[in-house]
Structure formats: structure tokens, C-alpha cells
Amino acid sequence: MIEAPTNDRPNIRINFSVDKMPGKVLCELKHISKHYGANKIVTNASAEIERGDKIALIGANGKGKSTLLRIIAGVESYEGERKWGHNVDESFYAQHQLESLGLNHTLLDELKTCGTQKTDQELRTLLGCFLFGGDDIDKKIKVLSGGEKARIALAKTIISKANFLMLDEPTNHLDMHSVELLIEALNKYQGSIILVSHDRFFVSQTANKIWEIVDEEIKEFKGTYTEYLEWKERMAKREADSKASSAAGEKKAEVKKVAEEKPVAQQPVVTEQKQVINKELKKELQKQQRMLQQLEEKINATTIEKNKMEAQLSDPSTYSDKDKFKQTETSYQRLSKELAQFNAEYEAAFEKVMELESKAG
Ligand SMILES: Nc1ncnc2c1ncn2[C@@H]1O[C@H](COP(=O)(O)OP(=O)(O)O)[C@@H](O)[C@H]1O
Ligand SMILES: [Mg+2]
Numbered sequence: 001m002i003e004a005p006t007n008d009r010p011n012i013r014i015n016f017s018v019d020k021m022p023g024k025v026l027c028e029l030k031h032i033s034k035h036y037g038a039n040k041i042v043t044n045a046s047a048e049i050e051r052g053d054k055i056a057l058i059g060a061n062g063k064g065k066s067t068l069l070r071i072i073a074g075v076e077s078y079e080g081e082r083k084w085g086h087n088v089d090e091s092f093y094a095q096h097q098l099e100s101l102g103l104n105h106t107l108l109d110e111l112k113t114c115g116t117q118k119t120d121q122e123l124r125t126l127l128g129c130f131l132f133g134g135d136d137i138d139k140k141i142k143v144l145s146g147g148e149k150a151r152i153a154l155a156k157t158i159i160s161k162a163n164f165l166m167l168d169e170p171t172n173h174l175d176m177h178s179v180e181l182l183i184e185a186l187n188k189y190q191g192s193i194i195l196v197s198h199d200r201f202f203v204s205q206t207a208n209k210i211w212e213i214v215d216e217e218i219k220e221f222k223g224t225y226t227e228y229l230e231w232k233e234r235m236a237k238r239e240a241d242s243k244a245s246s247a248a249g250e251k252k253a254e255v256k257k258v259a260e261e262k263p264v265a266q267q268p269v270v271t272e273q274k275q276v277i278n279k280e281l282k283k284e285l286q287k288q289q290r291m292l293q294q295l296e297e298k299i300n301a302t303t304i305e306k307n308k309m310e311a312q313l314s315d316p317s318t319y320s321d322k323d324k325f326k327q328t329e330t331s332y333q334r335l336s337k338e339l340a341q342f343n344a345e346y347e348a349a350f351e352k353v354m355e356l357e358s359k360a361g
Helices: 063-071 094-099 109-113 120-130 147-159 176-188 200-206 225-247 279-311 316-320 322-360
Strands: 023-037 041-051 054-058 079-084 088-093 163-169 192-196 209-214 216-220
Touching: 041 063, 041 209, 041 216, 054 063, 054 200, 063 088, 063 163, 063 192, 079 216, 088 225, 094 147, 109 120, 109 322, 120 147, 120 322, 147 163, 147 176, 147 322, 176 200, 200 225, 200 279, 200 322, 216 225, 225 322, 279 316, 279 322, 316 322
Parallel strands: 054 192, 054 209, 088 163, 163 192
Antiparallel strands: 023 041, 023 079, 209 216
């Protein structure tokens, strides 16, 4: 685990009570297809979210994780069928949700809008965990920074009585202590979760299933992230072995497709040795994870700008104004270039994180 935090924020246990029990299957995705123009995200993909699932949706930037989460949340169009189970009471957290905060509410008022039964004192303590000090409580939402808004929106999601949480990059803007608290809370949470996160440590500590978008399909691995990495390594080794043996002219063993291979279902054995994480590796890992986060923010911001330029370019009024068109086109090309660069950096940092994690064990 992470080293003990050395600050004076309260170490409360966030109470994650669930109001009602949902059916065995919370959400069924049947033959879902989604594309943005020629950009195909999923094609004819099916999957199920069951009670007790804590799913981490992982994969490189731009794979469609946020899109899939929005489809599940019902705020994105798609083809195919999405079926809710009985008694599902869901709560969706994503960065853009920050816009729905009441600008004239104080922090305390805002927390109360989700109908929580918690006392003011409990809410104050909760706010403390999300890095809001005593002086901040009467601040209005409108004076908060983007990061502060993210933290208050997350705090709201956490105290809602939902039995199904959908969280898109919940650790963005949180420091290590808050991430630890969130991990603890999600572990104690009685409901089901699907989350998107590039923070591999966070994923390794919270998920009991891994989803990955591969070849426009949703691939499911039943196990923790650590088990998933081990399984991938085994598969890669097996593939390498079989290649070597077929090269030697031996009869090629029938190799099942990696994605079809059933993972070994076993409880993770957490040995003491495993818990001792090499400090240096961990520091480097955190640095790389921060870099990933920053790059993701840059990529998102650049994508928005680029999409804007794209829209302007296809607007007849831009087209008829030569200067404006030229300007827009230049910006568009610059943004495209930047985006490609950021994406390349993201891939590199992503690989580095994977490597460091397998070393850190
Ligand atoms: N509203 C949109 N219009 C067009 N393309 C989009 C839109 N939203 C996302 N995309 C594109 O779809 C792909 C998947 O995006 P997203 O779901 O945000 O990926 P991830 O969360 O895995 O990084 C990206 O290539 C992105 O540029
Ligand atoms: Mg995303």
C-alpha cells in the first residue's frame, strides 16, 4: 500500500451505504455499435455488468473508454440495445458534469442537493477529505477552480445513495491521500462500479474485473489488474514459445486467440513481500502517472479546440471569407500536429507505466 500520509487531514471512513439492492444484472449491452464518422469505437459489442462488479475500463487514450461509459450512462447515442436491470440507482461522475454544479451554492449546500441524510458535521469532515478546509465551506461554487469543482462533484457522487457508480477518471485532481481514501471507500462500497482510470495503481486496488476495448469489442477479464498483467505476460510468453517452436519446424500447437483464453480464476495472494513496494520505482511510477494525467488533460483540451476548428472549416461562412478560412486552417493543422505529438508522448508514458508496474510487482 501507499506509505502513511503525513498530514493533518482527518482519516475518516466514508460511509458508502446503498439504499436498495439491484437485480443480479445491472446493465446489459447487446450488440452495441458506436462510431464518430469513420472513427469506429465499438461494433456489435456485448457485455454485462453484474451485481458486485467493480470494473475498470482500461486502454490507451482515444480507445473510446469515455464514450462507452457515456453510452452506459445513457448520455451518448449508439446503435444496439442497452438494458437496465431492476432497482438500479445510478450515479455518473465525469469531468464535464462539473457544469451542472449550482454556481451560487456554497459547498455545503451543493453536497446537500443529492438528498444525503448526513449531518453538517459529517459533510464538513467529508469536505476535509476532499481537501477543503474549514474556511472553504461557505465558499460559493462559482469561485472554485476546475480542480476544486472536480473534487466537490466527486464528493457528491460518493455520498449519493446510488447502487451503481460510473466514474470517469475520478483520481484526476486528487492528491495521494485523497486517492487512498477513494480506494478505501470504493472497496467498502456495497454497490457496483464501472470506472475509467489511467492510474494503474488506483485500478489495481479497486477493480475485480477488467474491460478493454480491443478490435471494436469489449474484452472482459475476470480478475484484478495484477492478475490481468500476469495473464497477459503468460499469453505473450506462450505466443513467443509457439512461434519459436513452429520456426523450428515442429508441428505447431494449436494456439487459441489470446483474447479467447480464459483467465485462471484465483484469489490474489498478497504476500508481505508484494506489499513492500520499492520506493524508487514507486516514485518514478507516480511521476509517470502524473505525466499521463497532464498529457490526458492536454489531449482533451486540444481535441476540443481541434473539433471547433473542424466545425468552423465546414461552415460556409468561414469558407466564403478567405482570410478567416486560411487562419482557421492554419490553426487546425497546428492543433492536429500538437495532438499527434501529445498522443505519441502519452503512448510512451503509458508503456513506461506498464513496465514500472510489472517491476514494482
Ligand atoms: N463528440 C465527439 N465527436 C467526434 N469524435 C469524438 C467525440 N468524442 C470522442 N471522439 C473521438 O472518439 C475517440 C474516443 O474518444 P474517448 O471516448 O474520449 O476515448 P478515451 O476516453 O478512451 O480516451 C477519440 O478518437 C475521440 O477523438
Ligand atoms: Mg476518456
